[in-house]
Amino acid sequence: MTRTAAIIGGGVIGGGWAARFLLNGWNVIVSDPDPEAERKIGEVLDNARRSLPALSDVTVPQEGNLSFAGSLAKAVADADWIQESVPERIEIKHKVFAEIQANCRKDALIGSSTSGFKPSELQEGASRPEQIFVAHPFNPVYLLPLIELVGNAGTTARAKSVLEEIGMKPLIVRQEIDAHIADRFLEAVWREALWLIKDGVATTQEIDDAIRFGFGLRWAQMGLFETYRIAGGEAGMRHFIAQFGPCLSWPWTKLMDVPELTEELTGKIAEQSDAQSGRYSIRELERIRDDNLVSMMRALKARNWGAGALLKTHDERVKPALPTELDQPLNTLNRVIPIDWTDYNGHMNESRYGQVFSDAGDVVMRMVGADEAYIDGGLSYFTVENQITYREETHAGEAIFVRTQVLEAKGKKLRMYHDMCRTSDEALLATCNQLLIHVSLETRRSCEPGPEVSARLDALHAAQSKLPEPESLRES
Structure with a gap:
């Protein structure tokens, strides 16, 4: 509901x-x-x-x-x-x-x-x-x-x-x-920044640069205490506090004294901010911010760290069920193209097509039981050939889906054919003829699949073999 x-x-x-x-x-x-x-x-x-x-x-x-x-x-x-x-x-x-x-x-x-x-x-x-x-x-x-x-x-x-x-x-x-909690930190930093501007020590851009090129990057993925634990070296947090704790009593900051936000100080900040960012509209700045956040958070996701670990957990929560209608082309992937997949030409880099088709192939592997547990048991599939054709450009933010047919599933071989299409109009963007070979992870050589995987492969191939050849394959 x-x-x-x-x-x-x-x-x-x-x-x-x-x-x-x-x-x-x-x-x-x-x-x-x-x-x-x-x-x-x-x-x-x-x-x-x-x-x-x-x-x-x-x-x-x-x-x-x-x-x-x-x-x-x-x-x-x-x-x-x-x-x-x-x-x-x-x-x-x-x-x-x-x-x-x-x-x-x-x-x-x-x-x-x-x-x-x-x-x-x-x-x-x-x-x-x-x-x-x-x-x-x-x-x-x-x-x-x-x-x-x-x-x-x-x-x-x-x-x-x-x-x-x-x-x-x-x-x-x-x-x-x-x-x-969080705004108390932000307000402390804000007060100190106001003094630095008022006293002519730094401009708005210099303060922002100090954050985004320095400690801001560390805080984004580790926070405050984990960052400083590392700063303490092998001796850890106790050593860090012993080494840097005395500075807390030094008169460095003015956190208990707030400058008056006079018209002069307000104007100074506004002029510096205009010089720093005035060439962008608010919507442009929002898109720049969003693109940067997506790229950073996806990078953390690849490392299963911080906010990235949360994204991986959420993906697992909303991940769709495996296809069950075996006598139809399999809907193996639905996703949106992220900004960090694009290149200097402004469209999706060719290496990312390989990732899309690899992810689609992984769905078929899971359908036949070649899942994480199977791989942990020492057996898997390796891709030995991808024949990719590029039909139309693909851009960041576009929703795409992959339609897959199993062309061959006999013994050690598993051949799949993928159509990658734009969701909005079903335009064909790319195709891939993919050949996988079943291998032993212990010997790193080809071998026959396990009996349960073989049985599922037989059933899948029997259903898929009744389908007509993909239209895009006939055209190629």
Whole structure:
């Protein structure tokens, strides 16, 4: 059964929430009095559709239905999850929560995107205070997985389960605290950056360069303490603290003293920021940001580390079942082409076609029982020949599917023919005639498959042999 999320407030954060839920198969209803809300959310969704599916190597859920409600009451009436993302003014939030609770289900989850208010502040005057909790995300919500959850233990436990299902990393904050956890770090860095600019030590670009070319790269994949544990060498964290701890008492920072945001300082920051990034529109910067995040997170995914490990787990959760209709061409792969698969010509690099067809062949291997357990037992298939033809260009963000037919499955040989097609119009993009040989991983030489695999291969080939030869193969 498809679930529904009501998004109250369709700004940058609300739009990101809408995209995260919608692209994970939820129906989404948006309530926002802004007459431009539909356009703004549509633009955020355009970016999300381009980037979020590219994090996945399996079929992504079918997109839910998006609608815009004429009133808040209509938006929340049947919602399973209600996400408040209105301006950070407590009187506005109290008014919104009162209207939500007057019209929503008693079992609905009501999260607030607030970056600073505590749940007890949000719950003041609420008819069901335990229903309201903090669900603080990070922009872009549709890509960055962290969500800080603060509130009633039972409510946040339910929320955690939902968020994990849509590929996020819920962090339950142990106790109420102003600005939760992550923003306290961000505010400390922000204060120090303001002083560096005010005192003429660094510009906005120099500060950003210090982060993105230095510790920001380390933090992105290891965080703070794991990074510094390595800095301690073989002696570990204790040695690091002994070596660098004394500097904490030195007067380096001004974290307890905040410069006044005068018109002069504000203007200085704005001018430097314009010089740094003014040549890009906001949407261009968003796409650059999204492409960089996708590439970094996919790199971590290949190493099964940090946010990448979370992506692998989510892929396993949503991975589709193996094809069961053996007397039809097999649908072996559905995916979106990620940005890091493209080359200097602006289209998919030829090496990635090999990966697509290899992944499609792996599906057939799993169908006949040549799965991870089989490989761990010392037997597998090796590709010995790929004949790939390129028909049309393939670009980043395009959804593709692979249609596979088994042409030969006798003894040690397994030959498959793959058509790679664009999902939107089924245009043929590439083909591959692939020959695999069964091998012993111990001797690294060809050998006969195990009896169970052989039996499944016979059944698959018997069904597939009744199909006509693929049209694209006849044309080649």
